Amino acid sequence: MKPRRIGLFGYAKLGMEVANHLCRTGCELLVVDRDDGNLARAAERGLQTLKCDYTDDLELARAGVGGGLDLIFVLLPEDAENVFLTISARALAPRLTIVAVSDSPGSAAKLLAAGADKVIDPFEIAARRITDLIRKPLVVDMLDQTVFGQADLELAEVEVLPGSGLAGLALGAVDLREGYELVVIGAVVDGAERHLRFAAEDAGYRLRRGDVLLVAGPSGDVVRFRADFAPPRTDGQR
Template identity: 25%
Template sequence: MPRSLQRLIFATALFIISMSLGAVGYIIIEGFAPLDAIYMAVITFATVGYNEVNTLSSDGKIFTIIFIMVNLGIFAYTVSVLSSFFFEGELRRVFKNIITSRDVKKLKNHVIVCGFGRNGIKVCEELRNDNIEFIVIESNSEIISSFPEDKNYFFINGNATLDEVLMEAGIKEASTIICSLPLDADNVFITLTARELNKKMKIISKANEPTSEKKLYRAGANYVVMPDRLGGIHMANLITKPYVIEFLELLNGVGDSKLVLEEVSHDKLKLEYQNKSLRELDVRNKTGATIIAFKDEVEGFIFNPHSEKAVQKGDVLIVLGNTKNIVQFKQVFVV
């Protein structure tokens, strides 16, 4: 439950308890009727200064003094909570969190992104571009509140190392979890927990230190990415292989003419194209795209596959082309 909603429930409970005790006190001490007792409790709590129902006895006055002193703090706390809800947009955020929780329960085979830092933001952008459903777990509420609402990201404000937070994110129904927290120890802990909660899911984790890489694999990660190492290799290759890097940047969407790599499994091909050879598919002439690699369960990856190679069950095609080529490919060949 969101902390803001807990505060509202707590403030409401304090108010009800205070009113109940005040009304009971006036009934016992002054013999007021229930409605008069509730009225006295409310105007005393709110310190509005209305006239008393009846003249109070000495015991009634002492009770009223104590009641006012005790309720000054409760009144201030209640007003602050209500103000945050109605004037600071807290109520809208609570309803949004409730709607998000409801929508998260409907997600299947989604991606969980732990951490919304530099790496996490980039991951989410790429997932959104490919229309892949995802949910973000971020412990810093300020980062979440400052993010533009029109992008409609699913956020959970919580600690991703906790089992209950991962369960709230639907980890048992998720296909992949990406651990991109700043500390390697947290990523190792999330990996261990995620692997225990979902044996079949794919786990991708970031690592800053070389010693953390083996620990993450032992913890159950399928892939470990080290941004600093990749960055260093990239900078060195800009000197030794500048045109290779320029080509790879085109694949990553950097540059004027963006190239796209797409993977298509045998099962996603239309029925009439399954179990056909690459020559029979004639992908290049039909779509302008090119099959640059082929993966089967026996030989693994085959680069520049022979035209007589048949696409059979379990095989995956790696297709290269610009955006228009890939769209045409999907229209022609993919279910």
């Protein structure tokens, strides 16, 4: 299966952390920035880089917006820059998946209106975290020591493709713990209204082409699982 092409716009502190995690997913990552220092730090880590003026549509197209990129992360330091880049990217690529980060309270709505598919609001996440620490301190402590304490843990989406060997399997029969150390959470069912079927509740549901299997586990096992269940190559494919 062809790896996803992801563009990461902005390689400051948050961008560095996002890049570290993306590199473990097997995607093709391009770091885009206009700061020479940020680009140099990315290049030192072996990442593909490109200097780009986000206000120039021709340069955005050269970076792959509207062409080679499947998804972009908008992680620039200022909300105004993130909104402008989101508007420009959406105009160039109506089907591109855009994930943006809001840098101030209230900016999430502006980013969604600008065309972002998903907005990550650090203020909302922090507020929930503080509330959980107060109301459920033991649960938070357990998660920190297990799930969030594992830097290599990944929550991944694996599309069910024709010929992959997953189509037709019952959700409860997809046991990945022995061969891959992965846990199946469920599947997002393809259709007019996509919805999540949990493995614990809908074990008898049979996976279909276009469904998305949700798994959790070490990133290396996710990469192996994707490779093993990729559809077989046909004559003429390279």
